[in-house]
Amino acid sequence: MVILKHLIQKTIISQGSKRMERESMDGHCKTYQDLKKYRDQHILEHVSSNDALNRFHDFILKNVFDIALRSIIDEFGSPPCGYTWFVMGSAGRFEQAVISDQDHGLIYENANHESKLFFEALGKEITTGLHFVGYPYCEGNIMSSNPKWCKSIEAWEHQIKTWMESDTWESIRYLLMFYDARAVVGNKEDVTVLKGIVCNYIDDHPEFLQRLMDNTMHLKKAIGIFGQFIVKNHGPYTGSIHLKDTCFFPYINVMRLLSIKEKIMETSTLVRLSHLLTFPRYDEALVTFEENFKKLLEYRMMNHEEKKEYDDFHYLKISLLTPEQKKELKRIIKDGKRFHQYVQCVIRKGC
Amino acid sequence: MDVLYILNSLWVMIAAVLVIFMIGGFILLEVGSTRMKNAGHIAGKTIFTFGIASIVFWALGYGLIFGEGGNFFVGFSDFFYSGYEIEGIGLSTPTFFLFQLAFAGISLTIAFGGFVERAKLSPYLIFAVLYSILVYPVIAHWIWGGGWLSEHGKQDFAGSTVVHLTGAMAALAATIILKPRIGKFNKDGTANKIYGHNQVFTALGVLILWVGWFGFNAGSTLGVDGAFFGFVALNTNLAAGAGAVSALLISLAMDGKADIPTMLNGALAGLVSITASCAFVEPGAAILIGIIGGVIVYFSMIFFDKMKVDDPIYALSVHGVAGVWGTISTGFFATPELATVGLPGLFYGGGFTQLGVQIMGVFVSGLYAFVASYIILLVMNKALNRLRVTEEEEIIGFDVSEHGGYGYPEAFDSKDNNKSRF
Numbered sequence: 001m002v003i004l005k006h007l008i009q010k011t012i013i014s015q016g017s018k019r020m021e022r023e024s025m026d027g028h029c030k031t032y033q034d035l036k037k038y039r040d041q042h043i044l045e046h047v048s049s050n051d052a053l054n055r056f057h058d059f060i061l062k063n064v065f066d067i068a069l070r071s072i073i074d075e076f077g078s079p080p081c082g083y084t085w086f087v088m089g090s091a092g093r094f095e096q097a098v099i100s101d102q103d104h105g106l107i108y109e110n111a112n113h114e115s116k117l118f119f120e121a122l123g124k125e126i127t128t129g130l131h132f133v134g135y136p137y138c139e140g141n142i143m144s145s146n147p148k149w150c151k152s153i154e155a156w157e158h159q160i161k162t163w164m165e166s167d168t169w170e171s172i173r174y175l176l177m178f179y180d181a182r183a184v185v186g187n188k189e190d191v192t193v194l195k196g197i198v199c200n201y202i203d204d205h206p207e208f209l210q211r212l213m214d215n216t217m218h219l220k221k222a223i224g225i226f227g228q229f230i231v232k233n234h235g236p237y238t239g240s241i242h243l244k245d246t247c248f249f250p251y252i253n254v255m256r257l258l259s260i261k262e263k264i265m266e267t268s269t270l271v272r273l274s275h276l277l278t279f280p281r282y283d284e285a286l287v288t289f290e291e292n293f294k295k296l297l298e299y300r301m302m303n304h305e306e307k308k309e310y311d312d313f314h315y316l317k318i319s320l321l322t323p324e325q326k327k328e329l330k331r332i333i334k335d336g337k338r339f340h341q342y343v344q345c346v347i348r349k350g351c
Numbered sequence: 352m353d354v355l356y357i358l359n360s361l362w363v364m365i366a367a368v369l370v371i372f373m374i375g376g377f378i379l380l381e382v383g384s385t386r387m388k389n390a391g392h393i394a395g396k397t398i399f400t401f402g403i404a405s406i407v408f409w410a411l412g413y414g415l416i417f418g419e420g421g422n423f424f425v426g427f428s429d430f431f432y433s434g435y436e437i438e439g440i441g442l443s444t445p446t447f448f449l450f451q452l453a454f455a456g457i458s459l460t461i462a463f464g465g466f467v468e469r470a471k472l473s474p475y476l477i478f479a480v481l482y483s484i485l486v487y488p489v490i491a492h493w494i495w496g497g498g499w500l501s502e503h504g505k506q507d508f509a510g511s512t513v514v515h516l517t518g519a520m521a522a523l524a525a526t527i528i529l530k531p532r533i534g535k536f537n538k539d540g541t542a543n544k545i546y547g548h549n550q551v552f553t554a555l556g557v558l559i560l561w562v563g564w565f566g567f568n569a570g571s572t573l574g575v576d577g578a579f580f581g582f583v584a585l586n587t588n589l590a591a592g593a594g595a596v597s598a599l600l601i602s603l604a605m606d607g608k609a610d611i612p613t614m615l616n617g618a619l620a621g622l623v624s625i626t627a628s629c630a631f632v633e634p635g636a637a638i639l640i641g642i643i644g645g646v647i648v649y650f651s652m653i654f655f656d657k658m659k660v661d662d663p664i665y666a667l668s669v670h671g672v673a674g675v676w677g678t679i680s681t682g683f684f685a686t687p688e689l690a691t692v693g694l695p696g697l698f699y700g701g702g703f704t705q706l707g708v709q710i711m712g713v714f715v716s717g718l719y720a721f722v723a724s725y726i727i728l729l730v731m732n733k734a735l736n737r738l739r740v741t742e743e744e745e746i747i748g749f750d751v752s753e754h755g756g757y758g759y760p761e762a763f764d765s766k767d768n769n770k771s772r773f
Contacts, residue, residue, distance in 0.1 A: 221607030230607040233653060238541035 032132040050297045054094045068125040081110040084186030092180035094268040097313035101136045106144045107190045111152035123150040172215040182267045199263045216253040222246035222333045240315035250336035254343045292332045359442035359574040366570020369563045370453035376559030383552025384664045388748025390758030400479045404456040407483035415488035416496040424489045461518025464666030465525035472753045474738045490517045490716045504693030505712040509571040511627030511677035519671030520720035528728045531661030542656035557615045564622045568629045586629045586637035593641030594621020601649045617645035619669045624677035636684035644673045678713045682706030
């Protein structure tokens with residue numbers, strides 16, 4: 001019976017992940033409890049680099065998916081069609097911190113009632129599982145458990161077109177979010193095809209790129225007019241700056257917008273950069289980008305052993321920095337602002 | 352009857368009404384700056400404590416401040432004022448009495464800022480009486496009632512020290528004894544913001560106070576002769592405006608956001624700062640005094656949070672620290688022409704003498720007000736088996752725990768209770 005279940009699972013997985021190689025834990029973690037224990041025990045062994053940490057996260061994500069899928073198969077039987085499970089946000093960009101919240105969605109091939117029931121149940125199970133294992137729920141409900149993020153490929157195509165045409169702040173935000181989507185399980189092409197709809201739309205409506213840019217124009221100030229860090233003056237993060245909002249976002253947003261412009265489908269900020277640098281016109285303007293972004297990833301990991309909560313990784317206590325580090329961080333922040341201005345110039349005026 | 356006498360009386364009567372109406376400003380300011388669950392309580396206590404202050408001032412306060420004889424601390428005559436006229440003050444004595452009564456009421460209201468969202472109801476009743484007998488009259492006597500500081504020529508035209516600093520020192524004593532509200536500070540010592548529930552109330556409260564301040568400061572001319580009240584009102588307005596702008600800009604520069612409560616506190620700090628000096632300085636100096644008041648209040652708010660002193664409505668910063676600055680400011684900016692009391696300030700050829708008097712006055716008055724209030728509250732804390740409500744009462748809110756009702760019933764009552772009302 002166990003062998004039969006294993007065979008069914010293998011079949012299902014091969015259906016779902018036609019092009020992605022699956023990792024396995026050799027059956028050690030069959031439950032969320034086991035997986036949580038494994039994650040908690042081993043995650044700090046993978047903090048040496050951003051890549052190592054994110055490979056570990058991917059490994060956990062895939063195993064959560066497996067457990068969730070097994071559970072739904074027990075209830076509903078085999079998946080009725082092929083599917084893709086993708087992650088977005090920092091997970092999509094392969095830039096998760098030790099603790100990151102959930103941002104994910106599901107695409108399934110057949111638009112019928114049976115598939116809808118199966119994958120909506122799967123989406124809910126994945127979301128619950130991820131939360132149990134240590135990934136907080138997304139406050140914006142951008143998770144596979146939300147029918148808006150769990151659709152047939154046909155419905156996805158319709159939704160993306162509707163988002164572009166409705167042109168509301170929320171729909172533009174969803175589009176930008178979706179452009180960071182990365183398939184973890186299933187057919188990578190599904191995500192690429194859907195992203196391609198956005199790129200094609202921009203070919204026909206070039207002004208839409210500016211609309212996307214307008215949505216991300218707000219920059220949270222991190223340095224005051226006296227050249228001082230603008231730190232939080234209340235709450236548990238008093239004396240800290242919000243690293244994600246004030247430092248990372250300008251870099252991430254710039255790279256995402258330029259990637260949409262140049263039809264780059266990769267999601268990692270640094271991989272996007274490497275693709276962009278194949279265009280000679282970006283060489284000069286983005287010269288310190290890579291070094292700065294890597295430094296930011298390092299700053300995020302500072303004192304990681306003391307960080308216990310999801311928000312802990314978003315804040316950086318300024319008093320812990322040396323004078324040189326403070327100077328360097330200010331330069332990185334100022335460069336981020338400069339990149340931000342540069343991308344506005346590129347998109348508005350084509351300079 | 353002498354026209355000037357009538358006009359003086361009428362003007363001071365109007366000023367007294369304006370000052371009493373400032374109680375309405377305090378109600379909105381305090382209610383807006385605190386949480387919904389305490390709204391009715393805060394509004395109500397402000398009214399009845401003014402009632403207590405009025406009666407005590409009539410019975411004892413006036414005589415302790417302005418009475419003849421007495422000792423180093425207070426005068427000792429004219430108790431239980433019967434409405435008689437005093438010759439030679441140029442206006443109706445009951446009007447003057449009412450005007451002074453209003454000041455005593457305002458000072459007490461400021462003191463109760465340190466009680467907000469923590470103290471039981473009974474301490475309000477008892478401290479209102481004791482403060483109005485043992486604390487406020489002493490400082491008012493020293494500076495306005497012919498006491499030793501008035502003999503030194505201390506300049507405090509409308510009460511930066513007498514009204515505001517005295518009230519703030521009592522608030523400081525109260526907030527130290529009562530300890531911070533639940534949830535104000537984290538275990539690592541960092542402070543949380545406990546947001547007020549209605550910034551519109553707070554802003555409207557500030558505007559009412561701003562308008563009332565024309566009675567407070569310009570009314571302190573106690574007459575219309577020479578129409579000097581207009582000059583005092585002009586200085587008052589300029590300092591308030593300067594305080595609002597400077598506080599807004601400093602919060603923008605330091606925090607990257609223009610914080611509305613800070614701006615509102617800046618306006619009040621400008622008003623408190625100019626209260627001592629409004630009749631002694633030129634309009635340019637009034638603006639500078641207001642600007643500095645607005646900047647000081649920003650840093651003061653941060654300072655008290657770092658000291659783990661919970662000051663829910665920023666009484667210590669707005670009335671205390673700005674009160675200190677306002678009193679000292681005349682030591683710098685009083686001009687030879689306007690310094691009808693004391694000497695010109697340091698920047699107007701008066702040397703350090705007046706500055707020294709101002710600093711000494713602030714220090715001694717502040718110290719007395721703090722120590723006296725602290726002792727009173729400490730004794731009350733023992734006698735009443737603590738001044739603070741229980742944890743449960745604090746969490747459910749004072750409207751229910753102290754009064755059995757709600758400031759905002761619709762927001763708190765169950766649906767069934769709501770239905771029964773309609």
